[in-house]
Amino acid sequence: xxxxxxxxxxxxxxxxxxxxxxxxxxxxxxxxxxxxMVPEGATADEVAEVRERMGFDRPILVQxxxxxxxxxTGDFGYSYRIQRPAFDLVVERIPATLRLMAASVGVSxxxxxxxxxxxxxxxxxxxxxISMVMILFGQSMPTFWFGIMAILIFPVRLGWLPTSGYKxxxxxxxxAITLGLYTSAVIARVLRSSLIEVLSxxxxxxxxxxxxxxxxxxxxxxxxxxxxxxxxVVGLQIGYLMGGSIITETVFGYPxxxxxxxxxxxxxxxxxxxxxVIFVAAIIVAINFLVDIAYMYLDPxxxxx
Amino acid sequence: MTQSxxxxxxxxxxxxxxQRDRPHPAVQTLRSLLRNKPAFASAIVLIxxxxxxxxxxxxxxxxxxxxxxxxxxxxxxxxxxxxxxHPLGTDALGRDLLSRLIYGARVSLIVxxxxxxxxxxxxxxxxxxxxxxGGRLDxxxxxxxxxxxxxPVLVVAIAIMAxxxxxxxxxxxVLGITGWVYxxxxxxxxxLSLRExxxxxxxxxxxxxxGRIMFRHILPNATTQIIVVGSLQVAAMIISEASLxxxxxxxxxEIPSWGVMVAxxxxxxxxxxxxxxxxxxxxxxxxxxxxxxxxxxxxxLDPSLKASGFADQ
Numbered sequence: 001x002x003x004x005x006x007x008x009x010x011x012x013x014x015x016x017x018x019x020x021x022x023x024x025x026x027x028x029x030x031x032x033x034x035x036x037m038v039p040e041g042a043t044a045d046e047v048a049e050v051r052e053r054m055g056f057d058r059p060i061l062v063q064x065x066x067x068x069x070x071x072x073t074g075d076f077g078y079s080y081r082i083q084r085p086a087f088d089l090v091v092e093r094i095p096a097t098l099r100l101m102a103a104s105v106g107v108s109x110x111x112x113x114x115x116x117x118x119x120x121x122x123x124x125x126x127x128x129x130i131s132m133v134m135i136l137f138g139q140s141m142p143t144f145w146f147g148i149m150a151i152l153i154f155p156v157r158l159g160w161l162p163t164s165g166y167k168x169x170x171x172x173x174x175x176a177i178t179l180g181l182y183t184s185a186v187i188a189r190v191l192r193s194s195l196i197e198v199l200s201x202x203x204x205x206x207x208x209x210x211x212x213x214x215x216x217x218x219x220x221x222x223x224x225x226x227x228x229x230x231x232x233v234v235g236l237q238i239g240y241l242m243g244g245s246i247i248t249e250t251v252f253g254y255p256x257x258x259x260x261x262x263x264x265x266x267x268x269x270x271x272x273x274x275x276x277v278i279f280v281a282a283i284i285v286a287i288n289f290l291v292d293i294a295y296m297y298l299d300p301x302x303x304x305x
Numbered sequence: 306m307t308q309s310x311x312x313x314x315x316x317x318x319x320x321x322x323x324q325r326d327r328p329h330p331a332v333q334t335l336r337s338l339l340r341n342k343p344a345f346a347s348a349i350v351l352i353x354x355x356x357x358x359x360x361x362x363x364x365x366x367x368x369x370x371x372x373x374x375x376x377x378x379x380x381x382x383x384x385x386x387x388x389x390x391h392p393l394g395t396d397a398l399g400r401d402l403l404s405r406l407i408y409g410a411r412v413s414l415i416v417x418x419x420x421x422x423x424x425x426x427x428x429x430x431x432x433x434x435x436x437x438x439g440g441r442l443d444x445x446x447x448x449x450x451x452x453x454x455x456x457p458v459l460v461v462a463i464a465i466m467a468x469x470x471x472x473x474x475x476x477x478x479v480l481g482i483t484g485w486v487y488x489x490x491x492x493x494x495x496x497l498s499l500r501e502x503x504x505x506x507x508x509x510x511x512x513x514x515x516g517r518i519m520f521r522h523i524l525p526n527a528t529t530q531i532i533v534v535g536s537l538q539v540a541a542m543i544i545s546e547a548s549l550x551x552x553x554x555x556x557x558x559e560i561p562s563w564g565v566m567v568a569x570x571x572x573x574x575x576x577x578x579x580x581x582x583x584x585x586x587x588x589x590x591x592x593x594x595x596x597x598x599x600x601x602x603x604x605x606l607d608p609s610l611k612a613s614g615f616a617d618q
Binding site: 011014015018019022023026029136137139140141142143144145148149151152156236239240242243244246247250251261262265266273277280281284 | 448451452454456457458459460461463464465467468469540544547548551552553554564567570571574575578581582585586588589592593596597
């Protein structure tokens with residue numbers, strides 16, 4: 001148990017190191033990083049001052065170590081659109097983005113679990129075929145377009161639900177559905193195929209043979225085992241949700257980290273963008289760690305590996 | 306089996322049966338495509354999209370960039386105020402939407418196909434090396450795939466595009482270098498199972514060089530799966546490109562592309578829904594056709610999936 005978790009922890013740290021390296025290299029690819037960290041129209045003296053303060057005149061390896069030290073303490077410099085630490089700006093937006101992600105995972109599970117289970121237990125039925133078509137739709141739909149069309153139909157045409165911003169739970173409905181669309185399709189698809197596979201196993205036949213009710217076999221024996229690949233997929237989808245939340249937040253003007261990042265890019269606000277990328281990586285690593293713990297609970301084999 | 310004149314069965318080799326009874330493989334594939342209606346419809350959609358991309362200049366009724374401000378936001382031909390000279394209407398600058406859609410097909414196809422080619426080249430090479438060489442090199446490559454898995458492609462792409470700036474070449478590079486992981490894992494797994502097989506051991510025993518074993522004996526056995534993953538990735542890349550372009554981080558606005566068109570149309574959503582609706586529908590339809598055709602291809606190439614009716618895995 002412990003070795004498994006330690007191994008995952010090391011992997012998580014490696015991921016964060018890799019991301020910090022990417023961010024660091026990107027910063028240097030743009031030319032003079034000091035010039036990027038000062039507001040437009042700064043004097044040469046100001047640039048030189050930043051260069052010295054941030055250590056940009058030192059050897060590149062030393063610079064990376066300095067960068068890492070600063071990153072660990074959350075110091076990415078000041079945003080130069082708003083004169084505040086970039087890190088704080090990102091941190092403020094985290095609850096909003098996590099709320100959106102949680103809502104969309106909720107939507108995905110609420111749709112995908114029943115669809116996956118019914119489709120698998122009634123294979124090749126009309127319901128199964130319709131759900132396969134819906135899954136295909138979900139996987140082929142460009143998120144941003146779906147969001148805009150949802151705005152066109154509901155708030156603009158029908159006058160239901162707000163178009164953008166965030167002032168209460170009703171503002172979360174369309175963004176959560178938009179973001180959860182693809183994930184629902186993926187989860188339903190994996191659950192269906194995994195349940196079909198599990199239902200053909202011998203222990204299911206045994207459970208039925210000893211007279212357990214169909215529902216009991218399904219819930220006690222099949223679904224728990226079929227859940228393992230589903231958990232894996234949910235874990236992998238966290239990355240997608242992070243990327244997708246940038247698009248969804250942009251479409252709906254939802255005040256999360258993604259919208260902040262897009263505004264930062266448009267304003268060439270590199271410190272904010274850096275904090276954002278590092279933060280996203282940290283959140284993904286943390287959530288994946290939780291997924292690994294869920295794994296151990298569901299699959300005893302993992303604990304003794 | 307055929308009967309000879311004397312009534313005794315004559316000996317027919319397998320090769321002869323193949324030649325006599327089975328049509329050419331291409332004909333078989335075509336027949337199977339005709340039987341599968343969704344896949345057939347997808348093939349037609351993709352042929353139309355490809356034609357649009359290849360012959361945009363011939364097919365498009367207007368110059369996609371010509372602005373006629375007097376004809377701003379003309380609705381599609383079938384609605385009030387529309388005209389057949391602009392079948393799908395015009396955008397906010399009075400440019401013909403249908404012509405822009407036709408030219409936009411180029412970007413989607415070029416970026417989708419090039420990005421997948423780059424991904425496959427990187428992924429297959431690294432997968433072959435990891436599986437075949439093993440040891441420390443394998444651990445390093447697998448650690449890199451782990452890292453890449455943990456990072457959302459879109460976040461990495463956004464960070465890189467923000468620095469490189471929007472251009473078609475940059476989009477292709479970014480999507481190409483972020484999506485190779487699937488191929489690497491797949492090929493590595495194939496190599497690991499294939500290199501234990503008798504035919505590979507036999508080749509090693511008679512002194513065939515490792516490079517030749519990789520490319521002549523192992524890679525051909527993994528091509529089927531590489532093609533299937535690649536075909537499904539084309540759809541994902543078309544959507545990714547459109548998403549980046551929508552965010553202003555992909556194709557620059559001077560080039561007509563479906564993602565940029567949706568972004569431009571978004572502002573006029575309440576006065577001109579068509580500007581945004583048609584390019585998005587084009588992305589959706591193209592991606593769905595690629596996915597459907599990819600699923601069909603998977604069933605076609607992997608006969609074990611055929612029995613189940615659906616590609617389940």
